[in-house]
Amino acid sequence: MADVEAARRALEDALGQSEVLSDPLALRLYARDASLVEGGCALVAFPRRLPDVVACVRIAGEHGLPIVPRGSGTGLAGGSTPIGDALVVVTSKMTDLIEVRPADRLAWVEPGLANLDLANALRPYGFTYAPDPSSQQTSSIGGNVSTNAGGPHCLAYGVTSNHVLALDVVLPDGNVERLGSEGPETAGYDLRAVMVGSEGTLGVVAAVCVRLTPLPPAVRTMLLDFETVAECAATVSAIIASGVVPAAVEMMDNGIVVAAERFAHAGYPTDAAAILIVEVDGTEAAVEEQAAAVESAASANGVRTIRVAADEAERALIWKGRKSAFGAVAQIAPHYHLHDCVVPRSKLVDVLAGVYDIAERHDLIVTNVFHAGDGNLHPLLSFDRTVPGTLERVLAASEEIVRLCVDAGGALSGEHGIGLEKRDFMPLVFTAEDLSAQACVRSAFDPDARMNPLKVLPDGARCGDFAMARGNDAARAAAELPEGAWL
Numbered sequence: 001m002a003d004v005e006a007a008r009r010a011l012e013d014a015l016g017q018s019e020v021l022s023d024p025l026a027l028r029l030y031a032r033d034a035s036l037v038e039g040g041c042a043l044v045a046f047p048r049r050l051p052d053v054v055a056c057v058r059i060a061g062e063h064g065l066p067i068v069p070r071g072s073g074t075g076l077a078g079g080s081t082p083i084g085d086a087l088v089v090v091t092s093k094m095t096d097l098i099e100v101r102p103a104d105r106l107a108w109v110e111p112g113l114a115n116l117d118l119a120n121a122l123r124p125y126g127f128t129y130a131p132d133p134s135s136q137q138t139s140s141i142g143g144n145v146s147t148n149a150g151g152p153h154c155l156a157y158g159v160t161s162n163h164v165l166a167l168d169v170v171l172p173d174g175n176v177e178r179l180g181s182e183g184p185e186t187a188g189y190d191l192r193a194v195m196v197g198s199e200g201t202l203g204v205v206a207a208v209c210v211r212l213t214p215l216p217p218a219v220r221t222m223l224l225d226f227e228t229v230a231e232c233a234a235t236v237s238a239i240i241a242s243g244v245v246p247a248a249v250e251m252m253d254n255g256i257v258v259a260a261e262r263f264a265h266a267g268y269p270t271d272a273a274a275i276l277i278v279e280v281d282g283t284e285a286a287v288e289e290q291a292a293a294v295e296s297a298a299s300a301n302g303v304r305t306i307r308v309a310a311d312e313a314e315r316a317l318i319w320k321g322r323k324s325a326f327g328a329v330a331q332i333a334p335h336y337h338l339h340d341c342v343v344p345r346s347k348l349v350d351v352l353a354g355v356y357d358i359a360e361r362h363d364l365i366v367t368n369v370f371h372a373g374d375g376n377l378h379p380l381l382s383f384d385r386t387v388p389g390t391l392e393r394v395l396a397a398s399e400e401i402v403r404l405c406v407d408a409g410g411a412l413s414g415e416h417g418i419g420l421e422k423r424d425f426m427p428l429v430f431t432a433e434d435l436s437a438q439a440c441v442r443s444a445f446d447p448d449a450r451m452n453p454l455k456v457l458p459d460g461a462r463c464g465d466f467a468m469a470r471g472n473d474a475a476r477a478a479a480e481l482p483e484g485a486w487l
């Protein structure tokens with residue numbers, strides 16, 4: 001039984017009164033992330049340093065409160081939406097860039113630092129932090145690590161996991177462990193990789209060692225527009241099939257182009273059925289070569305015009321439209337819902353047609369803006385949830401979209417994670433045995449199920465008996481090694 005009052009007093013003693021919130025308004029503010037699901041919590045705490053995080057975890061354990069780690073709350077899957085008498089541990093006051101070591105190509109950062117603040121801080125050293133989610137102005141590095149965030153430039157550079165060398169993690173029992181290492185390889189199991197994308201279910205990330213990526217010497221940003229969505233989508237496959245992997249290939253359909261243009265005034269062609277933003281980078285020669293391949297793939301697929309950003313200001317404007325697209329849809333309707341399923345690039349044309357069909361059947365507005373190079377769809381259903389019956393239609397349509405993507409050979413999430421919103425879809429792609437194996441990993445870190453309960457794994461996914469039986473078989477086999485087997 002949780003003793004919230006005792007936990008509050010202990011937290012105030014450890015962190016200071018101003019770092020603990022318990023009034024109803026504050027609790028309401030931290031009851032959800034940027035997704036549609038809302039929960040509730042008992043307390044909110046703001047650690048400032050690693051020992052404060054340890055104190056939060058220990059005190060929550062002593063007083064029976066589950067822990068929900070939270071960065072900036074921009075998650076789109078309900079990962080930091082608390083349930084029940086939880087203690088929400090918010091890292092937004094842990095924003096230090098601890099150290100930058102250009103010679104080692106690494107930096108240590110606190111988890112609450114915003115992604116863009118890190119990238120900007122690295123620029124004077126000639127480096128960047130490559131993963132650039134569209135939420136990068138706000139989303140935290142700890143949140144990015146915990147969702148294994150992607151972004152436009154992850155097509156060529158790889159997602160968050162490829163840019164995290166090591167993590168200092170406060171485990172559910174309050175112990176601090178370093179997972180991974182500053183060096184290229186760690187002995188034993190790669191627990192750093194297990195932690196990345198674990199959505200706050202295994203511990204609280206209290207410091208992150210990130211890999212630095214050199215700024216490219218040359219960059220070219222192109223805006224391509226098409227008369228049909230099919231030609232636009234086919235161009236994406238054609239570019240990749242040509243052997244070129246651009247730094248970014250982002251696709252926006254007409255509905256989103258119009259909304260983004262009204263907001264950002266980026267000069268987007270609002271009469272196009274769809275546009276692509278393609279960026280290539282590298283040496284001048286490599287940029288020339290890649291741009292030529294992109295132009296030829298686009299020409300073969302009916303491109304209308306290709307606009308090349310003339311300077312950094314124009315490039316920034318083109319990206320501003322793309323990166324503010326989710327916000328810009330507020331002009332269409334007050335709420336939106338999306339899933340970030342991934343489909344094979346070769347299926348983009350068919351799946352997009354299916355998405356439009358589903359929206360039409362449910363009488364909903366859908367717009368599409370997504371990391372097309374990765375096949376990572378983001379169909380945005382815009383609606384007003386105060387209109388009776390609308391939310392039900394949105395959820396029915398979104399389930400059909402998820403099933404469509406899975407049937408096309410896709411994955412449930414390309415970057416936002418599973419959280420609460422996609423948790424019950426997990427059996428669509430994983431067998432009971434798979435889910436049980438994942439539950440075993442989880443309980444190895446968190447045997448008492450204290451970290452971010454009810455997230456990621458559907459109800460009933462337990463570290464099961466069959467897995468234990470196999471473990472015993474393996475142990476028996478090991479015990480029966482023939483004499484002399486050990487060197």
Ligand SMILES: Cc1cc2nc3c(=O)[nH]c(=O)nc-3n(C[C@H](O)[C@H](O)[C@H](O)COP(=O)(O)OP(=O)(O)OC[C@H]3O[C@@H](n4cnc5c(N)ncnc54)[C@H](O)[C@@H]3O)c2cc1C
Nearest residue numbers: 071072073074075079133134140142143146150200205415
């Ligand atoms: C407009 C908009 C655009 C977006 N664009 C992208 C995009 O391009 N790519 C992309 O990947 N995502 C995108 N997102 C989703 C979201 O920004 C990312 O998932 C981001 O990584 C979440 O970071 P956060 O700090 O807000 O984390 P939160 O939402 O606070 O938390 C996300 C998850 O991480 C866990 N967590 C947070 N901090 C810690 C920690 N220190 N230790 C352990 N667990 C922790 C939480 O428990 C939760 O499960 C977008 C969201 C919005 C609103």
